[in-house]
Amino acid sequence: MASEANKSCLVQKLSHYAELDEEAIGHLERLEREERSYDEQQDIYLGGDRRDDLHVVKKGWLYSYTDLPDGRRQIVRLHHPGDIVGFEGIAFHHATTSVRAAEPVVLCPFPKSGLDVVFESSPKLTALLFTLAVREQVIFVDLIRAMGRMSARERLAYLFLNLLAKLRITNTDMTDTCRLPLTQTEIGDVLGLSNVYVSKTISRLENDGFISRKDGNVTVLREDDLANFCDFYDRYSDMDVSWFPQS
Amino acid sequence: MASEANKSCLVQKLSHYAELDEEAIGHLERLEREERSYDEQQDIYLGGDRRDDLHVVKKGWLYSYTDLPDGRRQIVRLHHPGDIVGFEGIAFHHATTSVRAAEPVVLCPFPKSGLDVVFESSPKLTALLFTLAVREQVIFVDLIRAMGRMSARERLAYLFLNLLAKLRITNTDMTDTCRLPLTQTEIGDVLGLSNVYVSKTISRLENDGFISRKDGNVTVLREDDLANFCDFYDRYSDMDVSWFPQS
DNA sequence: GGCCTGCGTTAACACAGATTAAGCCCCAGA
DNA sequence: TCTGGGGCTTAATCTGTGTTAACGCAGGCC
Incomplete structure (x- = not known):
C-alpha cells in the first residue's frame, strides 16, 4: 500500500525525525489499514464520549475544540495529515475535547x-x-504565551508562522504559501478573538504588507519581520533525538 | 532514605496512579539522591540555556515562565513537590522556558x-x-480554554480549583485551603491579567463569598458553585491506567 | 432564475481589563 | 529608630477588543 511514491504521511512525518527500520514502519502502516471519510463540519467524536480508538489523519484539516456551557467555544488544536488524533485517549477514559472536520477529510481509525x-x-x-x-506541550506553551500576553495582531502572526512551520515538515516543497480551510470565526476560536476582529486584523496585516490572501490561500510575505514581531520559534525543526535507543 | 514516614514526594505521587514494585521505586529514589537549595526569586535556569539535567521538586513552589522581548511575561506552569521540572529537555537541546523559585525551594537534580x-x-x-x-497536555488545553474564552473571574476560579485538585494528590489530608506563595503580579502572569485587576477580582470573589483569604492562604468556600461557574474538570483524579504493562 | 444561507467586511457603540498613580502596610537593613 | 522597597488596594482614565447590525457577495438548491 505504501509504495515510495505514495508514502504514508505518518511514516513520512516520523521518518523526518528518526530513521525507522522495516519493522517499525510495518507497525505504523498497520495503523493505517482502515480508512474512513467525513464531511466538512462533521464531528468525529464529542467531548465526554467513551473512546476506544485513535485516528491517523490521512487527508484534510480537523480541529479539537471544547464548548463552554453558554456556547463560547475554544479550538485547542489543529490537526493535519500525518497527525495522530486522540492521543489524550491514552490518559483518560473519556474524550476531553470534541473533534470536527474543517473540510472533507479521510482518517484511519485504529x-x-x-x-x-x-x-x-x-x-x-x-x-x-x-x-x-513533549514537543506538543512546548507548542501549547507557545500558544498560552501568545494568548496571555500578545495583541490580536501578534497572535495572528504567530498562527500563520506556526502553520507554515508545521506544514513544512510533511510538505517539503512548501514555500511561504498555505491553504487555510478555516472560517474567520474558527480562527477567532483558535486565538481567543471574535470573528469581526479577526477580519479587521487580518486586513490590517495585509494592508501593512506582511501577508497576502488569494482564494483561500495565505502567503507570508515578510517572514522574518513577522517572526521578529511575535517572537516566534520554530519548534518543528529543532528537536533532540540524539538519545533515542537504537532499535 | 525514604522510610515510610518520610516517603519521597515523587514516589508518593506516582504511586497514587500505579502500584510500583521495589525495582521501580529504586529507580525513582536514585533520581532524588542529590539535593540543592535555592532562594526565593532565584532562577534555576533560563530559557535558551543548554540543559543536561532535570529536577525533582522536593520542597517549595516554582514556576516556568517566558519573557517577551519587551518585558511582558507569561508564567506557563506551576511546579510543586513531587513534580519533575524540565521534562521538555527531553525533546530540545535548549530550555524553552526559564524556571524560578517562588519561595525557598529544595530540588533534586539528576x-x-x-x-x-x-x-x-x-x-x-x-x-x-x-x-x-499526555495529561499535562490536557491541563494545558484547559488553561488555553480559560485564557481564550473566560473572564478574569472565571480564570481565577479555575486557578484556585486546579491548584486544590493538584495539591490534593500529594497532600491527602488537604481540605479546601491552600497556601498561595505567589504575588498578585505572578498570578496575573499565570492568567494573562494585570496585577491590579487580579487584586480587584480576587476581592470581588471574596466579597461574594466564594473564597476567603488569611495570611497567604486561600480557602475555597463554595467549591461546587465555583466549579460550576468556570466549568471545571479535575484532571488529576480520573486517569486511565488500565492499559499499563505489568512489570 | 430567484432565493436562501453563510461568510467576510465595515461601522457604531459598549465594556472588560490595562495603565497610571497615589496611599498604606509590612518588613528588612542601616 | 529610621528608611526604602515591595506588595496590595483603590480610583481615574484610557484602549483594545467584543457586540450588534447592516450590507455585499458567492454558492447551493429549488
Whole structure:
C-alpha cells in the first residue's frame, strides 16, 4: 500500500525525525489499514464520549475544540495529515475535547491497543512518540504565551508562522504559501478573538504588507519581520533525538 | 532514605496512579539522591540555556515562565513537590522556558540519562510517565480554554480549583485551603491579567463569598458553585491506567 | 432564475481589563 | 529608630477588543 511514491504521511512525518527500520514502519502502516471519510463540519467524536480508538489523519484539516456551557467555544488544536488524533485517549477514559472536520477529510481509525504493540516492540518508536508528546506541550506553551500576553495582531502572526512551520515538515516543497480551510470565526476560536476582529486584523496585516490572501490561500510575505514581531520559534525543526535507543 | 514516614514526594505521587514494585521505586529514589537549595526569586535556569539535567521538586513552589522581548511575561506552569521540572529537555537541546523559585525551594537534580534507565528497565514506569505527559497536555488545553474564552473571574476560579485538585494528590489530608506563595503580579502572569485587576477580582470573589483569604492562604468556600461557574474538570483524579504493562 | 444561507467586511457603540498613580502596610537593613 | 522597597488596594482614565447590525457577495438548491 505504501509504495515510495505514495508514502504514508505518518511514516513520512516520523521518518523526518528518526530513521525507522522495516519493522517499525510495518507497525505504523498497520495503523493505517482502515480508512474512513467525513464531511466538512462533521464531528468525529464529542467531548465526554467513551473512546476506544485513535485516528491517523490521512487527508484534510480537523480541529479539537471544547464548548463552554453558554456556547463560547475554544479550538485547542489543529490537526493535519500525518497527525495522530486522540492521543489524550491514552490518559483518560473519556474524550476531553470534541473533534470536527474543517473540510472533507479521510482518517484511519485504529484501536488504542495498536499502540501497545509499538510500546512493546519498538523502543525507538516509543521514544519518538514520547518526544512528540513533549514537543506538543512546548507548542501549547507557545500558544498560552501568545494568548496571555500578545495583541490580536501578534497572535495572528504567530498562527500563520506556526502553520507554515508545521506544514513544512510533511510538505517539503512548501514555500511561504498555505491553504487555510478555516472560517474567520474558527480562527477567532483558535486565538481567543471574535470573528469581526479577526477580519479587521487580518486586513490590517495585509494592508501593512506582511501577508497576502488569494482564494483561500495565505502567503507570508515578510517572514522574518513577522517572526521578529511575535517572537516566534520554530519548534518543528529543532528537536533532540540524539538519545533515542537504537532499535 | 525514604522510610515510610518520610516517603519521597515523587514516589508518593506516582504511586497514587500505579502500584510500583521495589525495582521501580529504586529507580525513582536514585533520581532524588542529590539535593540543592535555592532562594526565593532565584532562577534555576533560563530559557535558551543548554540543559543536561532535570529536577525533582522536593520542597517549595516554582514556576516556568517566558519573557517577551519587551518585558511582558507569561508564567506557563506551576511546579510543586513531587513534580519533575524540565521534562521538555527531553525533546530540545535548549530550555524553552526559564524556571524560578517562588519561595525557598529544595530540588533534586539528576541527569537526562537517569531517565534512560527507567525507559529501558521499567515499562510500567515508562507508561506512567507517558501518561503524565499526555495529561499535562490536557491541563494545558484547559488553561488555553480559560485564557481564550473566560473572564478574569472565571480564570481565577479555575486557578484556585486546579491548584486544590493538584495539591490534593500529594497532600491527602488537604481540605479546601491552600497556601498561595505567589504575588498578585505572578498570578496575573499565570492568567494573562494585570496585577491590579487580579487584586480587584480576587476581592470581588471574596466579597461574594466564594473564597476567603488569611495570611497567604486561600480557602475555597463554595467549591461546587465555583466549579460550576468556570466549568471545571479535575484532571488529576480520573486517569486511565488500565492499559499499563505489568512489570 | 430567484432565493436562501453563510461568510467576510465595515461601522457604531459598549465594556472588560490595562495603565497610571497615589496611599498604606509590612518588613528588612542601616 | 529610621528608611526604602515591595506588595496590595483603590480610583481615574484610557484602549483594545467584543457586540450588534447592516450590507455585499458567492454558492447551493429549488
